[in-house]
Amino acid sequence: MEINRRSFLKFSGALAAGSALKPTVVHGGKPPAPPEDALGCLVDTTLCVGCRKCEQACNARHHLPKPKESFEEMTVLENERRMDETSYTVVNKYYPKQIGTLTWRTRPTFVKFQCMHCNDPSCVSACIVGALTKQENGAVIYDPKKCIGCRYCMVACPFQVPAYEYRNALTPQVRKCTFCFQYVKEGGLPACAQVCPREVITFGKRADLLRLAKWKMKSNPGKYVDHIYGEKEVGGTSWLYLASEPFESIGFPKLGTKAPPRLTESIQHGLFQYFAAPIGLYALLGGIMWFTGYLKHSHRGTPQETHEKGDAS
Ligand code: SF4
Ligand code: SF4
Ligand code: SF4
Numbered sequence: 001m002e003i004n005r006r007s008f009l010k011f012s013g014a015l016a017a018g019s020a021l022k023p024t025v026v027h028g029g030k031p032p033a034p035p036e037d038a039l040g041c042l043v044d045t046t047l048c049v050g051c052r053k054c055e056q057a058c059n060a061r062h063h064l065p066k067p068k069e070s071f072e073e074m075t076v077l078e079n080e081r082r083m084d085e086t087s088y089t090v091v092n093k094y095y096p097k098q099i100g101t102l103t104w105r106t107r108p109t110f111v112k113f114q115c116m117h118c119n120d121p122s123c124v125s126a127c128i129v130g131a132l133t134k135q136e137n138g139a140v141i142y143d144p145k146k147c148i149g150c151r152y153c154m155v156a157c158p159f160q161v162p163a164y165e166y167r168n169a170l171t172p173q174v175r176k177c178t179f180c181f182q183y184v185k186e187g188g189l190p191a192c193a194q195v196c197p198r199e200v201i202t203f204g205k206r207a208d209l210l211r212l213a214k215w216k217m218k219s220n221p222g223k224y225v226d227h228i229y230g231e232k233e234v235g236g237t238s239w240l241y242l243a244s245e246p247f248e249s250i251g252f253p254k255l256g257t258k259a260p261p262r263l264t265e266s267i268q269h270g271l272f273q274y275f276a277a278p279i280g281l282y283a284l285l286g287g288i289m290w291f292t293g294y295l296k297h298s299h300r301g302t303p304q305e306t307h308e309k310g311d312a313s
Contacts, residue, residue, distance in 0.1 A: 034119045034138065034206060034236060034238075035136050035138075036205075036207065037136070037137070037205060038119075038136070038137060038138040038205070038206045038207075038238065039137050039138045039139075039179075039184065039203070039204065039205060039206060039238065040117070040138055040203075040204070040205070040206035040209050040237075040238035040239060040240060041190065041193055041201050041202065041203050041204075041209070041238070041239050041240070042201070042202045042204075042209040042212060042213055042240045042241075042242065043111075043112055043200055043201050043239065043240070043241045043242070044200055044202070044216070044241075044242045045109055045110065045111050045112075045200070045241060045242065045243045045244070045250065046109075046223065046224070046242065046243065046244050047198045047199065047200045048091070048109075048110040048111065048112060048198060048200045049110060049198055050074070050077055050091050050093055050108070050110035051197065051198075052071050052072075052074075052076075052077075052091055053071075053195045053196060053197060054089060054091065054112055054191075054192035054195060054196055054200075054201070055071060055087065055089055055090060055091060055192075056071040056195075057191040057192055057194065057195035058087075058088050058089045058114075058177070058191050058192050059071070059086075059087070059088075060191070061180065061183075061191040062088060062178070064086050064087070064088070065086045067086065067087065077091065077092065077093040077110070078093065080092050080251065082113075082160065083113065083114065083115075083161055083163060083176065083177070084163045084175075085163040085164065085165045085167075085173075085175040086175075088114055088115070088175065088176060088177040088178070089112060089113065089114035089177060089192060090112075090113055090114075091110055091111065091112045091113075092110070092111050092113065092251055093108050093109075093110055094108060094109045094110075094111065094249065094250045094251060095108050096108070097245075097249050109243070109244070109245065109250050111241075111243075111250050111251055111252075112192070112200070112201070113159075113251070114161075114176075114177035114192070114239065115140060115159070115161045115162075115176045115177035115179070115239075116159055116161070116230060116237035116238065116239045117138055117139055117140050117177075117179050117237060117238035117239055118140065118234055118235065118236070118237045118238070118259065119134075119234075119235050119236040119237060119238070119259070120134075120234070120235040120236075120259035121134055121140045121259075122153075122156035122157055122158060122234070122259065122260040123140065123153035123154075123156055123157050123161075123162060124140060124153075125156065126152040126153050126155070126156035127147075127152060127153050128148075128150065128152065129146050129147070129148055130143075130146055131143050131144070131146035131147040131148075131153075131174075132153055132174075135181065137179075137181075137184060137185065138179065138206060138238040139178065139179035139181045139184065139238070140179070141178055141179070141181050142173075142174055142175075142176065142178070144171075144173045144174075147173065147174060149164075149172060151164055151174070153174060154174070156260065158234055158253060158255055158260055159253065161176050161177070162174045162175070162176045163175045163176065179238070189203050190203060206238055206240070209240055210228065210231060210240065213228045213231075213240060213242055214228070216242060217242070223244060224242050224243065224244055225243055225244065225245060225246055225247075227243075227246075227247060228240055228241070228242060229241040229242075229243070229247045229252055232257045233255045233256075233257065234255050234256070234257070234258070234259050234260060235257065235258065235259035
């Protein structure tokens with residue numbers, strides 16, 4: 001069976017546009033099952049050549065500051081990088097590695113990282129004011145108007161994704177990949193998936209992507225390790241990966257199948273129980289939110305402008 005990627009994208013894009021996507025806040029309670037129409041991306045790391053076009057396209061779409069080194073500079077790949085407030089996605093290069101008596105590859109492997117848009121996101125669960133929300137289309141997005149800057153989300157994320165604008169003294173925000181939320185909602189593609197010249201990133205319904213990944217593995221015996229990263233890790237993620245070597249040798253954390261939110265919730269509940277009477281806590285949070293809002297208003301212009309900067313997707 002031949003799957004044409006373009007038609008797959010078209011089909012998925014139309015599907016995304018067709019579903020009226022209302023925000024769904026996931027807070028506590030039972031881990032949610034991903035909606036049948038939840039979207040995602042499948043990254044086939046065996047195809048990536050490390051050209052950094054995805055980084056460049058993401059930077060342009062979100063009007064992020066230009067990096068010190070240009071996107072044509074390939075020496076940056078020699079050091080393992082992490083996402084930060086100016087880079088929602090980074091590509092890293094992993095050289096062949098000996099594991100025991102086995103060499104897992106003969107050429108470098110390039111891996112694109114960004115927020116995984118977890119099915120049951122720890123960042124959402126850890127955020128006590130609902131500034132991060134899981135949307136029905138799979139995206140985990142951030143509302144700067146609600147954020148009080150506690151940075152619980154950064155501590156909670158098992159992939160160390162959210163970054164903080166420490167250099168912005170007055171109105172710092174948490175920054176991370178938005179899954180190009182506005183574009184995807186209107187039937188478009190994530191900029192990184194759209195630009196990739198090697199068609200490394202396939203965008204579509206998560207359920208279809210899992211089928212595609214399994215089909216690729218079956219049709220190419222020996223090419224991939226028998227593992228789709230993100231299918232089960234931390235309860236499943238919207239972004240899924242295929243690779244030709246063990247994921248722990250190419251920068252992926254080894255994680256269980258349980259979502260950490262349950263853990264972060266119990267910590268928070270414990271903290272609240274012992275250190276602050278709820279009414280006092282809410283008064284304090286209210287004060288902080290009012291003050292944060294006041295600062296944003298006086299330094300940023302209209303709430304619309306504020307929202308557009310925070311959700312530049
Ligand atoms: S654009 Fe595609 S091939 Fe180039 S680095 Fe990104 S994922 Fe890899
Ligand atoms: S990868 Fe981290 S920031 Fe992204 S949704 Fe999961 S917990 Fe949140
Ligand atoms: S989905 Fe959008 S925000 Fe996320 S890495 Fe790709 S281009 Fe950047």
